[in-house]
Amino acid sequence: MEYRKFNKFDKPVSLFGIGCMRFPMIQTGDGAVVDEEQSIQMIRYGIDHGVNYIDTAYPYHNGESELIVAKALKNGYRDRTYLATKLPVWLVEKYDDMERFLDIQLNKLETDCIDFYLLHALNKSRWDSLMELKVLDFMEKAKANGKIKYICFSFHDNNKTFKEIINAYDWDMCQIQMNIMDMDEQATVEGLKYAGDKNIPVVIMEPLKGGKLANRVPDEIGQIYGQSRIKRTPVEWAFRWLYNFPQVAVILSGVSSMEQLKDNLRIFNDAKANCMDEEELALIEQVRQAYLKGIKIPCTGCEYCLPCPQRVSIPRIFDLVNSAFMYMSEKDSKNNYQRFIVNDGNDASKCVECGQCENVCPQNIPIMQKLKESHIFLTGQGDFPDN
Numbered sequence: 001m002e003y004r005k006f007n008k009f010d011k012p013v014s015l016f017g018i019g020c021m022r023f024p025m026i027q028t029g030d031g032a033v034v035d036e037e038q039s040i041q042m043i044r045y046g047i048d049h050g051v052n053y054i055d056t057a058y059p060y061h062n063g064e065s066e067l068i069v070a071k072a073l074k075n076g077y078r079d080r081t082y083l084a085t086k087l088p089v090w091l092v093e094k095y096d097d098m099e100r101f102l103d104i105q106l107n108k109l110e111t112d113c114i115d116f117y118l119l120h121a122l123n124k125s126r127w128d129s130l131m132e133l134k135v136l137d138f139m140e141k142a143k144a145n146g147k148i149k150y151i152c153f154s155f156h157d158n159n160k161t162f163k164e165i166i167n168a169y170d171w172d173m174c175q176i177q178m179n180i181m182d183m184d185e186q187a188t189v190e191g192l193k194y195a196g197d198k199n200i201p202v203v204i205m206e207p208l209k210g211g212k213l214a215n216r217v218p219d220e221i222g223q224i225y226g227q228s229r230i231k232r233t234p235v236e237w238a239f240r241w242l243y244n245f246p247q248v249a250v251i252l253s254g255v256s257s258m259e260q261l262k263d264n265l266r267i268f269n270d271a272k273a274n275c276m277d278e279e280e281l282a283l284i285e286q287v288r289q290a291y292l293k294g295i296k297i298p299c300t301g302c303e304y305c306l307p308c309p310q311r312v313s314i315p316r317i318f319d320l321v322n323s324a325f326m327y328m329s330e331k332d333s334k335n336n337y338q339r340f341i342v343n344d345g346n347d348a349s350k351c352v353e354c355g356q357c358e359n360v361c362p363q364n365i366p367i368m369q370k371l372k373e374s375h376i377f378l379t380g381q382g383d384f385p386d387n
């Protein structure tokens with residue numbers, strides 16, 4: 001296992017961290033439930049093989065993840081690992097809520113101190129509301145009381161907001177989404193380097209884009225990887241591209257089976273910064289371009305079209321369509337459309353064609369037409385047209 005040393009942390013962190021958002025599941029008559037025994041075994045196996053960073057959060061697995069992590073960390077395992085969890089900032093309405101959630105989480109995790117406490121999934125509006133509630137005072141008080149060790153945040157928004165948040169405080173760490181396909185979105189590679197220049201270690205989430213870069217890899221992509229002198233799996237390439245950056249402290253992986261965990265432990269046995277040469281970087285760029293050819297709607301997720309007066313989740317819907325074709329994940333896109341969009345009432349059928357979105361879209365996407373086509377495709381009523 002590779003470890004990285006940062007002045008802000010009292011001991012080196014393992015470059016590979018276990019994300020506890022995608023535990024193995026068992027199908028029962030009442031639906032899928034977490035395989036608790038296997039999840040506990042995996043966390044302990046990881047720690048026994050050098051992992052010292054475990055990442056969970058209040059909402060993962062409907063609140064069960066923190067409870068399972070607590071069980072896994074009994075029998076001395078807690079002392080052998082850093083523990084990270086996150087304040088569910090979207091549930092915070094007043095200052096006292098922050099104290100209440102932290103106490104609930106300490107209780108659930110059966111620990112006196114959470115090592116890394118993150119403001120979960122910050123974006124511009126959440127950050128502004130939290131600042132009004134004096135969130136940094138709360139975090140500093142929690143640190144002074146010994147309830148948390150490091151003050152951190154995780155992030156899902158654009159690079160401008162990322163820099164604003166980074167500049168607002170001397171953070172102990174930040175967590176961003178990054179992978180070979182998300183280098184220009186969210187905080188971006190530029191954001192990673194910006195944090196690094198300020199000596200803020202960065203933890204990476206969704207390194208395999210939630211598994212899309214590992215599973216059902218299209219033949220064309222497989223052939224590009226196959227051209228390399230040294231043969232590596234798509235998973236190895238995706239991790240390699242990330243650990244190449246010295247600013248990266250930990251790469252979180254939401255392993256869903258013991259086999260995946262063992263595979264990733266093997267990959268992280270030799271995971272050096274600055275290990276990629278020009279030829280390897282060019283290969284990743286070739287893979288990226290090949291994936292990008294699958295895009296059906298040129299939406300960049302800038303969200304200028306939001307808020308939609310009908311609350312239609314325009315960028316998310318377009319992302320589901322694009323993902324279906326880029327990552328051969330049509331079934332997942334259709335399921336997610338039902339689960340998150342239709343059930344929440346944010347689906348494309350709610351569009352009343354007011355045209356407000358099209359007036360502001362920097363990509364000039366015919367949004368109203370594309371929403372209709374997306375709805376037909378994602379609800380299984382027809383194909384998505386080629387033009």
Ligand SMILES: NC(=O)c1ccc[n+]([C@@H]2O[C@H](COP(=O)([O-])OP(=O)(O)OC[C@H]3O[C@@H](n4cnc5c(N)ncnc54)[C@H](OP(=O)(O)O)[C@@H]3O)[C@@H](O)[C@H]2O)c1
Nearest residue numbers: 019020021154205206207208209210211214252254256263
């Ligand atoms: N703070 C936040 O806002 C936030 C948001 C997202 C994630 N996170 C954290 O970051 C962690 C990592 O993100 P993620 O779970 O999306 O990670 P990820 O590595 O992008 O995706 C995990 C998935 O990749 C596949 N996989 C992993 N290792 C593999 C291997 N060796 N071979 C083949 N497939 C493999 C599995 O998919 P299949 O099981 O489908 O095969 C697994 O469920 C999360 O678990 C969570 O702790 C935080």
